[in-house]
Amino acid sequence: MSLEFSRRDFLRYSGATGAAAMIAATLSACSGGPASTGSVGAGSNKDLITAVIGYGNDQSWDPTQTASAFAMAGIQHIYEGLLDTDPITREPYPALATALPADLNATSWKFTLREGAKWHDGQPVTADDVVFTFERILDTQANVLTGNFFKSWLQEVKKVDDRNVELVFKFPFPDAAPRLTIAKIMPKHVFSQPGAWDQAKTGKAVGSGPYKQTAHNPKSNTTFEAFDGYNGPRKPVVKKMNWLTIVDAAARVAKISGGSAEAQIADNIPYANVEQLKQQGLSVEGGKGMNHMFLMFNTSAKPFDDIRVRQALHYAIDTKKMIEVALKGHGTASSSFLNEGHPDHKPASVVYDYDPEKAKALLKEAGVTNLTINLMAVNVSWVADCLPTIAASWEAIGVKTTLEPQDTAALFAKMDQMQDYQAVVAASNPNQFGMDADLIMRYNFVPGGLWMKYSHWDGSKDAKQLFTMMDEATKESDKSKKSELVHKYIDLIAEKAVMYPVVHTELMTAWDPKKLSGVRAQPYPGINLLQAQRTQ
Known part of the structure; x- marks a missing residue:
């Protein structure tokens, strides 16, 4: 497998302003756009669900190419x-x-x-x-x-x-x-026509699923209507849906808050607002899955070519404090690349429990002193909340740290230009594509993949060994043997610590139980309303 496509194509695929969105549609929240004006004040219309999506709807709607959180959620209702x-x-x-x-x-x-x-x-x-x-x-x-x-x-x-x-x-x-x-x-007959794929990227959607797209207003809203000709297994209950794109957290929460709330459901709820919304009578539930914050190093820049330095910086992070302070308890320290709760999860051979003394010893063993790090990061709100803990943890072991959260596109433009960088923090959630370990790992580690290129690890002996191990596991049909092979290469990924999770987090969804039933919070971006119905 390879991901040999251009940077421009990559951004188009990802459905967000930056490369991180390909591996985490979570990041499409960074794509900007004004708070929506697409609401129709549907609080009392039982034939309509008004939803608030915390990601942009102005990226590719081509099901073969997109990783946009908004588009992928919509596609689940339109296509089969x-x-x-x-x-x-x-x-x-x-x-x-x-x-x-x-x-x-x-x-x-x-x-x-x-x-x-x-x-x-x-x-x-x-x-x-x-x-x-x-x-x-x-x-x-x-x-x-x-x-x-x-x-x-x-x-x-x-x-x-x-x-x-x-x-x-x-x-x-x-x-x-x-x-x-x-x-x-x-x-x-639709998408074989000249220019049709470009139209798909900009929002054209013609499927066979329960809902058809009736309007698409980039950076505002997308509307859906039940398809009368649908004869499949999951028939739509509600006649119409209006999905508002509101990437600003405060505006998103406001749209679902209070007695005059125009929306009945919203995803990507900030952890700080969970209790507030519960006190207003809303159901707020999280989905635990692969959503995680990871740390990636530039292995072509010294001393990050040294495995001991990469491991030391992981051991140094006080993940317990991060989960308590930044994530309000809605996270779990990573014990494997796969999240706890995944069917193939087991603790990796190397688990980066908080151990500052071990971190200091590894740096000393590597001969590294007076290390200064400029840590670049995507400016997703919950990731930004975690950065001070990383900086404080590294400072505590003598590593001077400068934080540089920034617009995702700007961050990865620097990397595309092969500008020097040391380390990057970003987010990822491949569960929107699937759950099996092979899929999850290939979402992150593929020959020619952008993340492998960004880390300058793609052509290394270790990476080639990893790709060979992954191919061997893919071809194994015996479930127990496949699991064993998967764990072996996940152990290798953990040990090398080139691109590795720090914490796995919950994604929170809120809805009004008096007006909406049949909702289930999912552990990946977006919503699915195929079994939802209005009750008031």
């Missing part, structure tokens, strides 16, 4: 995969396909398309649409983002007849079922 997954359990269910695969270890999966499935423009869904979509995903020239989740194991997708397709694998890959939800099937 052959299979889709429950937003919370992540269990796969038949969507455009009529059944789950009978044999997960087979190297050929055949699917029959749902009879009567239609696109939002009234045209029938056919096998040609499925082949068209997967050809784009697998196309090395198009090199779309979603291709990195399929190219290692999927050989080709073939048309059997108008309603039947066959997926041919390179080797057995049982994890393919939930991963198929990433491949949202798109209408060939």
Whole structure:
């Protein structure tokens, strides 16, 4: 696998102002844009859900390329995969396909398309649409983002007849079922037209799912309406939805607060506002998952080429204080790259518990004294809240630290220009794409990937060893053996500490239980309202 695409394409894929959004749609909150004026004062309209999304809606809506939190959440309501997954359990269910695969270890999966499935423009869904979509995903020239989740194991997708397709694998890959939800099937007659992919990037959406997009106003709002022609498994309950994009935290909280609140639900709730909203009678729940703050070093800059220095700076961070003060208790110190609670989680061979004395000893062993660090960081609010603890922790072991939180685009422009830097703090959450360990790790560690290039680690002997270990694990079909291989390379990632989580955090969602039911807080950015309904 590779991620050999341009910086401009990368920003377009990510759906945010900076590269961090590709690995964390969380960062699309940095994309700016004014507080929305798209609300229609829908507090008493039972046919309409008004939602507040804490991320920008003005980035790519192309399902094959986007990592935008807003767009990806909207896409789940507009498009379907052959299979889709429950937003919370992540269990796969038949969507455009009529059944789950009978044999997960087979190297050929055949699917029959749902009879009567239609696109939002009234045209029938056919096998040609499925082949068209997967050809784009697998196309090395198009090199779309979603291709990195399929190219290692999927050989080709073939048309059997108008309603039947066959997926041919390179080797057995049982994890393919939930991963198929990433491949949202798109209408060939729409997106094969000249300029159509550019239109998709700017907001054009034509799917076969429960809702159709009725209006798209970048930096303001996007509206949805139940699709009368939908005959699939998760029928829409509410007739209309209006999603407001409000990236400013205070304005977002205000929109859902008080007796005259115009919205019934909001995501990306600041930790400092949780109790306030609960006291107003709102339900506020968190989802624990892969959302994390990570520390990345430039391994081409001394002394960060020394593993002992990188490890020392991790050991030095007082994560308990960070969780208590900055995250208001809504976090967990990382004991692995995978979050606690993940099915494949187990403590890594190296766990960076707070140990300032060990940090000092490692620096001394490396012969490093009077170290001064300029720590660049994305200016996401909760990340910025964590920075003072990092600085204080490093100062305590004799490392002079200057904090430099900044606009995400500006930060990564410096890195793109190969300007010297020492260390970066940013956020990531690959759970919006899926849950399996192979997917999560390939989201971060791929040959040619931007994060590997930014860390100047891509061509190292250690990185090549890692990529080989990852490929070996991907090809292993036995679940227990695969897990063992995954843990081995996660141990390597932990030990090398080139790009590694400091804390895993919760994402908070708030809603009015008197006006909205059927809501479940999810552990990744955005919302899913396919089973929600207005009660008042």
